Amino acid sequence: MSAAVQFDHxxxxxGGVKAVDDVSLxxxxxxxFAMLGPSGSGKTTCLRLISGFxxxxxxxxxxxxxxxxxxxxxxxxxxxxxxxxALFPHMNVRxxxxxxxxxxxxxxxTRLAEAERLLALVHLDxxxxxxxxxxxxxxxxxxxxxxxxxxxxxxxxLDEPLGALDLKLREAMQDELKKLxxxxxxxxxxxxxxxxxxxxxxxxxxxxSQGKIAQVxxxxxIYARPATRFVADFVGSSNILAPDLARTFGVAGALASLRPxxxxxxxxxxxxxxxxxxxxxxxxxxxxxxxxxxxxxGKEEAEIAVLVPAAGKVxxxxxxxxxxxxxDAVHPMEAA
Amino acid sequence: xxxxxxxxxxxxxxxxxxxxxWRRPGVLVAVLIAAPLAWLGIVYVGSLVALLxxxxxxxxxxxxxxxxxxxxxxYAELLRPANADVIVRTVTMxxxxxxxxxxxxxxxxxxxxxxxxxxxxAAFYLGIMLPLWSSYLVKVYAWKLILSKEGIIxxxxxxxxxxxVLDALLALPGIGGNSLSxxxxxxxxxxxxxxxxxxxxxxxxxxxxxxxxxxxxxxxxGAGGLRALWSVILPLALPGxxxxxxxxxxxxxxxxxxxxxxxxxxxxxxxxVYHLQGxxxxxxxxxxxxxxxxxxxxxxxxxxxxxxxxxxx
Numbered sequence: 001m002s003a004a005v006q007f008d009h010x011x012x013x014x015g016g017v018k019a020v021d022d023v024s025l026x027x028x029x030x031x032x033f034a035m036l037g038p039s040g041s042g043k044t045t046c047l048r049l050i051s052g053f054x055x056x057x058x059x060x061x062x063x064x065x066x067x068x069x070x071x072x073x074x075x076x077x078x079x080x081x082x083x084x085x086a087l088f089p090h091m092n093v094r095x096x097x098x099x100x101x102x103x104x105x106x107x108x109x110t111r112l113a114e115a116e117r118l119l120a121l122v123h124l125d126x127x128x129x130x131x132x133x134x135x136x137x138x139x140x141x142x143x144x145x146x147x148x149x150x151x152x153x154x155x156x157x158l159d160e161p162l163g164a165l166d167l168k169l170r171e172a173m174q175d176e177l178k179k180l181x182x183x184x185x186x187x188x189x190x191x192x193x194x195x196x197x198x199x200x201x202x203x204x205x206x207x208x209s210q211g212k213i214a215q216v217x218x219x220x221x222i223y224a225r226p227a228t229r230f231v232a233d234f235v236g237s238s239n240i241l242a243p244d245l246a247r248t249f250g251v252a253g254a255l256a257s258l259r260p261x262x263x264x265x266x267x268x269x270x271x272x273x274x275x276x277x278x279x280x281x282x283x284x285x286x287x288x289x290x291x292x293x294x295x296x297x298g299k300e301e302a303e304i305a306v307l308v309p310a311a312g313k314v315x316x317x318x319x320x321x322x323x324x325x326x327x328d329a330v331h332p333m334e335a336a
Numbered sequence: 337x338x339x340x341x342x343x344x345x346x347x348x349x350x351x352x353x354x355x356x357x358w359r360r361p362g363v364l365v366a367v368l369i370a371a372p373l374a375w376l377g378i379v380y381v382g383s384l385v386a387l388l389x390x391x392x393x394x395x396x397x398x399x400x401x402x403x404x405x406x407x408x409x410x411y412a413e414l415l416r417p418a419n420a421d422v423i424v425r426t427v428t429m430x431x432x433x434x435x436x437x438x439x440x441x442x443x444x445x446x447x448x449x450x451x452x453x454x455x456x457x458a459a460f461y462l463g464i465m466l467p468l469w470s471s472y473l474v475k476v477y478a479w480k481l482i483l484s485k486e487g488i489i490x491x492x493x494x495x496x497x498x499x500x501v502l503d504a505l506l507a508l509p510g511i512g513g514n515s516l517s518x519x520x521x522x523x524x525x526x527x528x529x530x531x532x533x534x535x536x537x538x539x540x541x542x543x544x545x546x547x548x549x550x551x552x553x554x555x556x557x558g559a560g561g562l563r564a565l566w567s568v569i570l571p572l573a574l575p576g577x578x579x580x581x582x583x584x585x586x587x588x589x590x591x592x593x594x595x596x597x598x599x600x601x602x603x604x605x606x607x608x609v610y611h612l613q614g615x616x617x618x619x620x621x622x623x624x625x626x627x628x629x630x631x632x633x634x635x636x637x638x639x640x641x642x643x644x645x646x647x648x649x
Contacts (some may be wrong), residue, residue, distance in 0.1 A: 052555075053552055072555070073555040074558050074560055075558075078556070080553070080556045082553055086549035088572075099559075100558055102567075103559040147553075148556070150557075
């Protein structure tokens with residue numbers, strides 16, 4: 001597999017702000033790649049560096065090995081689904097989808113037929129005559145997708161593609177995007193601040209923080225073995241164990257992360273660690289129980305969250321309980 | 337606990353009025369728009385109707401007295417070659433002024449909408465508005481001097497050896513003349529200068545509303561700058577262009593001062609109305625002339641709508 005997109009020490013500064021700060025990154029051909037991070041972390045700027053709407057201040061962006069330094073956006077084999085969809089309001093859906101072919105000088109009949117084919121692909125057959133304003137948010141999203149795919153781009157960029165949709169529709173679109181990507185075999189790069197979306201769709205995830213990549217890896221790697229405190233905090237809702245507490249849990253001399261679902265509540269007698277229940281939050285699929293272990297350790301505030309599955313027994317607030325955990329789930333990490 | 341009621345006691349007339357407006361929002365609307373509506377209805381629409389009625393009267397050619405009987409005689413008069421010429425001349429001038437204003441205004445408006453920020457934006461507004469703050473007559477007379485045979489344009493043209501070009505321009509049949517200030521070219525130039533701000537401002541407002549992401553979408557799909565201009569920017573900015581053209585077109589149609597001061601004294605609709613209702617005392621024909629621009633504008637708007645100019649609104 002060759003590299004579809006390659007960042008070689010790329011920085012993008014806006015005045016004094018380093019939006020992207022010395023990022024190196026390789027996205028393989030055919031990969032479904034997610035750029036995850038809070039707003040202002042540089043993930044959208046990275047996407048715009050690929051599409052060509054931003055130029056790197058220093059460094060080189062390569063697409064299929066070619067240096068894109070002198071290639072304007074309209075000459076790249078890359079297309080974008082914009083966050084606000086950016087459908088042309090004065091054109092009907094069919095003309096919107098066919099725009100990319102019109103630009104290339106494809107004759108009207110061929111391009112309208114092709115537009116219909118793509119509309120069918122995104123399950124919008126028969127919507128060709130409508131104006132974008134007459135569509136729902138989810139439908140507009142599909143039109144934007146069809147429009148971006150008509151030129152058969154080699155890399156498709158998606159900027160917060162599902163951000164404006166409601167939960168139900170978002171989940172349906174997640175499955176559909178994933179399926180579409182598998183069928184077409186195109187490299188998908190998408191930007192999101194929703195860790196659930198990134199983990200469920202992407203083959204690999206890059207977690208961005210303050211213009212830098214905190215960690216790149218498969219969804220399971222990122223989730224189970226966060227490299228830094230930031231990743232552990234941002235992806236999921238890990239327990240961050242201070243070095244003292246980490247030692248108690250079996251990791252010496254470092255900060256460690258421990259996922260709530262890797263912990264179990266057991267009777268206090270004979271348990272290696274005990275604590276008092278301080279709160280319980282019902283989440284539907286389970287209950288998140290917080291347990292204060294500090295009074296037993298005599299250290300600074302140390303609360304541990306435990307995910308009790310729906311079938312499990314939830315102890316009452318104030319109860320003294322013991323904790324058990326999978327030893328290999330305690331994962332040492334850097335402090336950053 | 338003395339007062340256990342849920343509602344506070346009323347505190348006079350304003351509280352009662354507020355309560356009335358809250359219960360009946362229609363009353364508030366009525367109070368607010370009664371005065372402007374009366375103004376529009378009586379003073380504006382009323383005088384238009386009076387104008388329309390006058391145009392169906394005729395004048396007795398011997399006594400010069402207005403005959404208050406409905407007839408189409410006056411409109412037939414309008415179609416006589418001398419009068420029809422005036423209409424054709426005015427409409428041609430208005431159309432060319434509008435076209436030239438649009439072409440000149442677009443780059444300026446585009447720059448202001450897309451690139452100018454902060455201080456430059458303020459400078460832009462000031463630059464566009466400043467000419468509107470000085471007297472219209474002062475500007476027109478200033479242009480008469482600029483365009484005259486001894487004016488700065490001839491002087492500069494001769495200075496750089498382009499006097500021949502100017503002479504060739506003035507020798508053009510139909511639009512040329514003795515000097516710029518006594519030719520149609522001069523009238524045209526001054527019209528464009530005077531009405532240009534009215535084209536720039538609405539154009540700029542509509543260009544500002546075209547989202548950046550739409551231009552990016554166009555580029556991402558492979559379109560170059562010209563294609564984006566033609567297929568995305570212009571259609572989306574069209575309502576602003578139409579709004580601007582309504583200003584430049586109708587202002588040129590009705591103006592009677594510029595063609596009187598600058599040009600070859602050829603008659604325009606505005607001048608015709610001015611003479612007919614004044615010295616000639618032919619109110620019905622003046623009224624009929626005044627109806628022409630209204631009809632033209634209605635037709636123009638109808639065509640613009642048919643072409644989809646307002647679809648993007």
